Amino acid sequence: MRSMSGEGPLSGLKVLEFAGIGPGPFAAMMLADLGAEVLRVERPGAPPLFGEQSADVVGRGRPALELNLRESVGRERALALIERVDVLIEGFRPGVMERLGLGPDVAFQRNPRLIYGRVTGYGRSGPLAQVPGHDINYIALAGVLGAIARRGERPLAPLNLVGDYGGGGMLLAFGIVCGVLEARASGRGQVVDAAMVDGAALQSALIHGLRASGRWSDEPGTNVLDSGAHFYEVYETADGGHVAVGALEPKFYGALLALLGLDPEEFPQWEQARWPELKLRFAELFRARPAREWAALLESSDACATVVLGLGEAPEHPHNVARATFVELDGVVQPAPAPRFSATPGRIQRDHPSAEQLLEAWGVV
Numbered sequence: 272m273r274s275m276s277g278e279g280p281l282s283g284l285k286v287l288e289f290a291g292i293g294p295g296p297f298a299a300m301m302l303a304d305l306g307a308e309v310l311r312v313e314r315p316g317a318p319p320l321f322g323e324q325s326a327d328v329v330g331r332g333r334p335a336l337e338l339n340l341r342e343s344v345g346r347e348r349a350l351a352l353i354e355r356v357d358v359l360i361e362g363f364r365p366g367v368m369e370r371l372g373l374g375p376d377v378a379f380q381r382n383p384r385l386i387y388g389r390v391t392g393y394g395r396s397g398p399l400a401q402v403p404g405h406d407i408n409y410i411a412l413a414g415v416l417g418a419i420a421r422r423g424e425r426p427l428a429p430l431n432l433v434g435d436y437g438g439g440g441m442l443l444a445f446g447i448v449c450g451v452l453e454a455r456a457s458g459r460g461q462v463v464d465a466a467m468v469d470g471a472a473l474q475s476a477l478i479h480g481l482r483a484s485g486r487w488s489d490e491p492g493t494n495v496l497d498s499g500a501h502f503y504e505v506y507e508t509a510d511g512g513h514v515a516v517g518a519l520e521p522k523f524y525g526a527l528l529a530l531l532g533l534d535p536e537e538f539p540q541w542e543q544a545r546w547p548e549l550k551l552r553f554a555e556l557f558r559a560r561p562a563r564e565w566a567a568l569l570e571s572s573d574a575c576a577t578v579v580l581g582l583g584e585a586p587e588h589p590h591n592v593a594r595a596t597f598v599e600l601d602g603v604v605q606p607a608p609a610p611r612f613s614a615t616p617g618r619i620q621r622d623h624p625s626a627e628q629l630l631e632a633w634g635v636v
Contacts, residue, residue, distance in 0.1 A: 279306025294439025295362030304608035422492030438470025512562030
């Protein structure tokens with residue numbers, strides 16, 4: 272049967288999402304953007320997390336169906352849906368779905384090929400499994416938050432990108448697609464357990480390797496990627512803007528020095544003892560011009576340096592415009608689906624079927 276959603280690489284994949292916040296909806300958004308048919312089950316009367324006026328970008332591309340899972344009628348409807356889908360997504364605290372009678376054991380009885388995607392903060396086992404938290408807590412426990420700081424300063428939370436979305440939602444989406452591939456070969460479903468602590472820790476693999484080889488200090492702000500190096504740092508410009516410098520490789524560092532008119536003998540790249548001094552000299556140099564002049568000089572070069580854009584500025588940058596990295600939907604500017612596919616491109620499902628149409632197509636009455 273032809274998919275009711277788009278023609279992306281996941282066209283025909285049927286997903287049942289139990290609404291939550293953070294990583295679960297983000298994973299569901301990614302799957303919907305790439306063509307999956309996603310139906311979101313919501314609690315009746317549940318208020319939006321950030322108020323009625325919030326634009327639900329993460330909820331795009333899929334219809335919602337209100338079900339009271341605490342009542343037998345709602346629970347049976349959910350089980351009927353579980354029988355018809357390929358994937359289930361839930362992000363409740365461990366034990367909630369089991370208490371509702373919708374846990375994996377029950378679900379697999381109804382649908383042995385089901386991929387049961389679960390995302391939690393601390394994981395489904397361990398001393399903190401039942402403890403509530405948010406992105407900032409999970410990346411703190413993973414050792415990531417403590418490493419994101421300038422020397423002598425407190426850690427800075429990187430929005431909710433590392434835990435919720437990178438270590439949670441993207442990891443869950445990846446796990447789900449892997450599970451679907453395996454199930455199509457074996458005919459056997461399974462649980463995908465994505466914990467944000469695990470995912471945040473996984474993203475720090477490079478840093479652990481550097482640390483094990485003696486090339487990374489546990490003192491934040493003293494290393495090559497954490498603002499310790501003068502050639503991997505953010506500098507203020509004359510007009511209060513900023514330039515991000517990431518000239519890691521020697522050839523790119525050389526290109527940066529050439530454009531800045533600096534003598535390589537005076538600015539050795541890997542004399543770590545001199546990094547603080549060289550950072551001060553770079554800082555003085557970058558404060559001499561406004562951001563737009565630095566952009567004109569550096570952005571098209573091999574210097575690996577770019578002006579730092581705000582969320583409102585990024586959609587207007589010529590490169591992002593050329594690639595349509597951002598799109599406007601119902602008056603809301605938002606990131607476009609990613610990654611990109613040459614033969615089966617994803618898209619935001621503006622014309623997705625209604626919940627009733629999906630129920631009919633899936634044979635659930």
